[in-house]
Amino acid sequence: MTPERLDATFAALADPTRRAILARLASGEASVTELAGPFAMSQPAISKHLKVLERAGLISRGQDAQRRPRRLEAKPLAEATEWLEKYRKFWEASFQRLDALLNELKPREE
């Protein structure tokens, strides 16, 4: 990642509305109208946020020329962390400790 790109990504993620837009797009692509729905914001205001996200490479536009749906670009986010992998690592590390603890607690065999 170049410093400029990192800057753009950082700036894009610093805003709660834009994070909410990303969270919405995580469950599937959506048009500008659909995205503006849950926010008390005009479409031009939402479009401005979308432009910032697009420049940061966090979202892109879908094929449908009429709806122009936006979709999440997983890569910049995936670079940071993979939830399921973290989940597995959490349990793997914990269970290894549990093995040791169980060994310690087990009644000594003759």
Added chain:
Amino acid sequence: MNETLKVTTPTDREIVITRVFDAPRSLIFDCMSKPELVRRWLLGPPGYTMPVCEIDFRVGGRYRYVWRGPDGSEMGMGGVYREIVPSERIVQTELFDQDWTGGETVGTALLTEQGSRTTLTITELYSSKEARDGALRTGMAEGMSAGYDRLAELLTSMMEGEGK
């Protein structure tokens, strides 16, 4: 010999993990329900501690866990015990403080013994498919933005330093 951990998504709303332990199930049950034992192993990656581990182990009783990472950041969760069958089964509700799982999930821990070994199966049931998928993806986005929030603070302090 330890068995490897398995993580599967058998249905739209579930994540299931299984692991075999070389110990009787009553002992594992103790390790999952007594706070002085829980805080010794339910710690995740190296560097994490559990400053809060409160357990009121009865049906309707609450529990609360807080983890502290190597960088000092804290993550908390808690819930209520719905069902307890000694040495066999614990059903509990789970909610993270940041609620990145899209609402409360229900965790069921099942212990089955085969000879001297015990299989632990933990099933996490999400409120909907969207909630589960949202947890998988939003957790990712949240983790990212949290990282960037810290970076933002660092950059701000660096820039202020430069301006002087």
